[in-house]
Amino acid sequence: MFCLVPFCAGFGIALVTRKLDTAWAIVALAGLLASLLGLGTLVVGQYEGLLCAVLAFPLLAASLGIGTCAGYLFRRYVLERVRHQITSTVMLLSLTPALILAGHRTELSSLESARHEIVTDSIFLPAQPEEVWLNIQSIDSIDVRKPLLMYFGLPIPQRCTLDHPGTGAKRTCYFDHGFIEETITEWSPHG
Numbered sequence: 001m002f003c004l005v006p007f008c009a010g011f012g013i014a015l016v017t018r019k020l021d022t023a024w025a026i027v028a029l030a031g032l033l034a035s036l037l038g039l040g041t042l043v044v045g046q047y048e049g050l051l052c053a054v055l056a057f058p059l060l061a062a063s064l065g066i067g068t069c070a071g072y073l074f075r076r077y078v079l080e081r082v083r084h085q086i087t088s089t090v091m092l093l094s095l096t097p098a099l100i101l102a103g104h105r106t107e108l109s110s111l112e113s114a115r116h117e118i119v120t121d122s123i124f125l126p127a128q129p130e131e132v133w134l135n136i137q138s139i140d141s142i143d144v145r146k147p148l149l150m151y152f153g154l155p156i157p158q159r160c161t162l163d164h165p166g167t168g169a170k171r172t173c174y175f176d177h178g179f180i181e182e183t184i185t186e187w188s189p190h191g
Contacts, residue, residue, distance in 0.1 A: 003063045004103040008096045009034070010067025015075050015093065052153055119182075133189040137162045137171075 125132050139160045150156050155175035163170045169184040 003059065004100060006060045006063035007067035007070070008099055010064040010069075011071035011074070012067075012093055012096055014068045014071025015079070118185075129189065137165065 141159050142157045146156060155177060158174045158176060160171060160173040163172075165187070167184055167187045169187075171182045171184060173180045173182070
């Protein structure tokens with residue numbers, strides 16, 4: 001969505017405009033408005049944080065620019081040499097939704113499998129290991145001062161639960177918008 005759609009939009013705009021400077025003006029205006037509207041909707045609907053939207057904007061702009069260059073080069077070196085320009089243009093523009101659908105189908109397969117990551121961390125506390133171990137397994141509520149980035153849309157932790165102690169246990173950390181489930185692969189309370 002952040003690469004293929006802006007690329008196709010830039011490609012399509014470059015195909016239907018005659019001059020490169022006109023294409024860039026249209027792409028700049030349309031791309032800016034569409035990006036701001038789309039990202040603004042995500043932020044207002046609380047589907048995305050402001051920081052994530054700001055970070056996604058350069059990716060959208062780069063994809064739009066690359067699509068415009070590719071569309072301009074394609075029109076100049078391919079379409080202008082084809083005898084039936086109108087038929088070719090209509091055919092290429094009708095392929096754009098197929099490209100978007102193909103990108104969506106490709107992305108769906110990667111979302112269906114669980115992501116596996118190994119997370120390790122260490123900290124030294126002035127307490128006995130047994131006391132610390134009991135206090136970090138499950139946390140009923142997390143009520144601390146939020147770091148700066150959490151005010152810009154990063155998830156805010158609420159609580160963590162552990163279904164049973166030991167290897168293979170499931171630890172679930174709940175956030176203001178969703179949760180993360182972890183599987184304990186190593187359990188060493190006295191280590």
